[in-house]
Amino acid sequence: MTNLRKLIENFFLAFLRFFPAEFSKNFTLKFLKLLYYLRLIRFFSAQQDASSKEIVLGNLFFKNRIGIAGGLDKNAEYFHIFGLLGFGFIEVGTITLEPQKGNPKPRIFRFPNDKTLVNSLGFNNSGSVKALKNIKKNKKKFDGVLGVSIGKSKNTKNKNAWQDYLHLMDYFYVVADYLAINISSPNTENLRELSSDENLEFLLKKIAQKKIQLEQMHEKYTPIFLKLSPDEDDSNLKKIIEISERNNLDGFICSNTSTNHNYPKKGGMSGSLLGEKAQNLQKKVASLKQDSSLLIASGGIMNAEDVKERFSNSADLVQLYTGYIYYGNSLLKAALKIASS
Ligand SMILES: Cc1cc2nc3c(=O)[nH]c(=O)nc-3n(C[C@H](O)[C@H](O)[C@H](O)COP(=O)(O)O)c2cc1C
Structure with a gap:
């Protein structure tokens, strides 16, 4: 049975290489939905082959410590299916207030020899109303932890960005198990300027006040994590951690994609060649942060050794993306095997 499953998976991955990357991604997601409706998804579940080790972090219970990073399930349409495949947590989004088309296509490029991708999607998503509807529908069928990544709209000026984030908190605070603040995508113009100390202090203060209000109103605590850029310099990184913890953020995701690459394509690089950079950032954050802040590893996690290394360098949780696209x-x-050992 295991061999048959492997054969089908390998054939499918090889087949997908013949098509443009964004088409293959969307096709795979739709195909997974078909398998789900045909009740065949459990046949492909990784949970059959690997035992999982549960863990409680803060107020969240995880069936295991392996998740999917932001951007694979942009509109919260598939997270329950990824839960059945074996992932312990899924970060949906990044979601903006209004629907957005994103940047012109083509905007995802594969570099299979290096096992990397470059993308310039630019927060293409169906907007907060649709995503909330999808979450309410699919969460009943999901046994994992749901993260919701939120970001400012392309047309919102940075000085008004805080209003987008606060509105998005109104939408998702109750339904999310955690929220991820995305100010580190390289594909929304000037977004990364929000991590300068003055801008960040202003934004996170507003978010902290809103969090207290929402916690009291709903009698529910939803932790909030900040997703970091791997291109941040050391002195700014130190300030980011200090400002975040002063404003009661609950943890850090290390890291988003990097613009520091030599490919002849515009956008953020992910995958194998990001690994070292993301790992270095993670180590620095681990040494700067308080013990109580969670650390979520993302970036260039391509094999069991990478997973082991991230956990041994203080990661509480690990997220996959490009590695999952290449190796399924x-x-x-x-x-899962490493996470349960
Ligand atoms: C096609 C694509 C789309 C992405 N979209 C988002 C997104 O919407 N929000 C986000 O926080 N990160 C997004 N990311 C970044 C990933 O979540 C992840 O942090 C990054 O790719 C590094 O991990 P990896 O090397 O394992 O892919 C995207 C990455 C890719 C490749």
Whole structure:
């Protein structure tokens, strides 16, 4: 049975390489939905081959420590299916207030020899109303932890960005198990300027006040994590951690994609060549942060060794993305094995 499953998965991954990357991604997601409706998804579940180790972090219960990073399930249409495949947590989004088309296509490029991707999607998503509807529908069928990544709209000026984030908190605070603040995508113009100390202090103060209000109103605590850029310099990184903890953020995701690459394409690089950079950032954050702040590893996690290294460098949780695109469920199985050992 395991061999048949592996054969089908490998054939499918090879087949997808013949098509443009964004088409293949959307096709795979729709195909997974078809398998789900045909009740065949459990056949491909990585949970069959790997035992999982549960963990409680803060007020969240995780069936295991392996998740999917932001951007694979942009509109919260598939997270329950990824839960059945074996992931312990899924970060949906990044969601903006209004629907957005994103940047012109083509905007995802594969570099298979390096096992990297470059993308310039630019927060293409169906907007907050649709995403909330999807979350309410699919959460009943999901046994994992749901993260919701939120970001400012392309047309919102940075000085008004805080209003977008606060409105998005109104939408998602109750339904999310955690929120991820995305100010580190390289594909929305000037977004990364929000991490300068003055802008960040202003934004996170507003978010902290809103969090207290929402916590009291709903009698529910939703932790909030900040997703960091791997291109941040050391002195700014130190300030980011200080400002975040002063404003009661609950943890850090290390990291988003990097613009520091030599490919002849515009956008953020992910995958194998991001690994070292993301790992270095994670180590620095681990040494700067308080013990109580969670650390979520993301970036260039391509095999069991990478997963092991991230955990041994203080990661509480690990997120997959590009590695999962290249290696599929075999990476998830290997990661689950490490996470349960
Ligand atoms: C096609 C694509 C789209 C992405 N979209 C988002 C997004 O909407 N929000 C986000 O926080 N990160 C997004 N990311 C970044 C990933 O979540 C992840 O942090 C990054 O790719 C590094 O991990 P990896 O090397 O394992 O892919 C995207 C990455 C890719 C490749």
